[in-house]
Amino acid sequence: MLFTKLVRQKVTPYWEGSFQHPFIQELESDNLVPEIFRYYLIQDQYYLSHFSRLHFLIAQQTTDKAVADLMVAEAKGLASGELAVRRDFFKQLAITDKEVAQTPVAPTAYHYVSHMYRQLIDGTSNTAFAAALPCSWLYHEIGVRLNQHGSPDPLYQQWIATYADKTAAAQLQQACRVINRLYQKSSVAEQQAMVQALCISSQLEYAFWQMAYTFERWPKGAANGSPKHVRQR
Numbered sequence: 001m002l003f004t005k006l007v008r009q010k011v012t013p014y015w016e017g018s019f020q021h022p023f024i025q026e027l028e029s030d031n032l033v034p035e036i037f038r039y040y041l042i043q044d045q046y047y048l049s050h051f052s053r054l055h056f057l058i059a060q061q062t063t064d065k066a067v068a069d070l071m072v073a074e075a076k077g078l079a080s081g082e083l084a085v086r087r088d089f090f091k092q093l094a095i096t097d098k099e100v101a102q103t104p105v106a107p108t109a110y111h112y113v114s115h116m117y118r119q120l121i122d123g124t125s126n127t128a129f130a131a132a133l134p135c136s137w138l139y140h141e142i143g144v145r146l147n148q149h150g151s152p153d154p155l156y157q158q159w160i161a162t163y164a165d166k167t168a169a170a171q172l173q174q175a176c177r178v179i180n181r182l183y184q185k186s187s188v189a190e191q192q193a194m195v196q197a198l199c200i201s202s203q204l205e206y207a208f209w210q211m212a213y214t215f216e217r218w219p220k221g222a223a224n225g226s227p228k229h230v231r232q233r
């Protein structure tokens with residue numbers, strides 16, 4: 001079975017969770033509290049800057065020219081596309097460099113970025129590629145779904161349109177073609193690691209909405225007196 005067909009089935013619960021998450025639902029209905037969107041954008045700035053760097057690192061590590069070319073093209077596309085749109089959002093929402101620098105990276109953003117870098121050490125350039133794929137793929141599916149109705153808020157609609165874009169679709173198709181070829185010629189162990197890397201990223205994509213929605217912060221330990229340690233099942 002094609003890698004993309006196999007993993008698309010496996011990630012369905014997490015992606016459905018993303019489609020149904022209040023962050024996404026409220027972004028579409030224009031009920032998303034601006035502070036939540038701001039927090040998302042600030043955390044996502046951290047994510048995207050590392051995501052861009054990861055592409056260059058994969059390009060350095062791979063021995064496959066098509067992968068290297070794709071990674072460099074995607075990193076350049078990110079700079080001229082999504083990151084440029086984000087600069088505009090920051091301006092519109094008056095998010096300053098100082099505010100970004102003073103906002104601690106939330107645990108989930110840190111976890112997600114660390115997971116992707118980890119692939120380059122513990123895994124291979126193929127597993128790193130697999131870990132990176134939900135980024136463009138899930139967001140494109142979200143963009144296409146939400147673009148059917150659109151959001152009444154021009155800012156949210158601009159966010160949606162970025163991912164529903166035809167260029168994003170073409171680049172995604174190319175990435176899927178390349179990764180399917182890599183998967184076919186990988187060992188069984190590497191194939192399993194590729195599937196696992198993509199599934200973990202999909203769970204972290206889902207967790208990313210919740211991170212923003214709850215203004216997730218690091219635990220404070222005993223900083224405010226005795227911490228409560230409650231066992232959860």
Ligand SMILES: Cc1ncc(CN)c(N)n1
Nearest residue numbers: 044047048135136139208
């Ligand atoms: C966490 C996350 N995942 C994906 C994307 C879409 N490039 C994003 N901006 N942020």
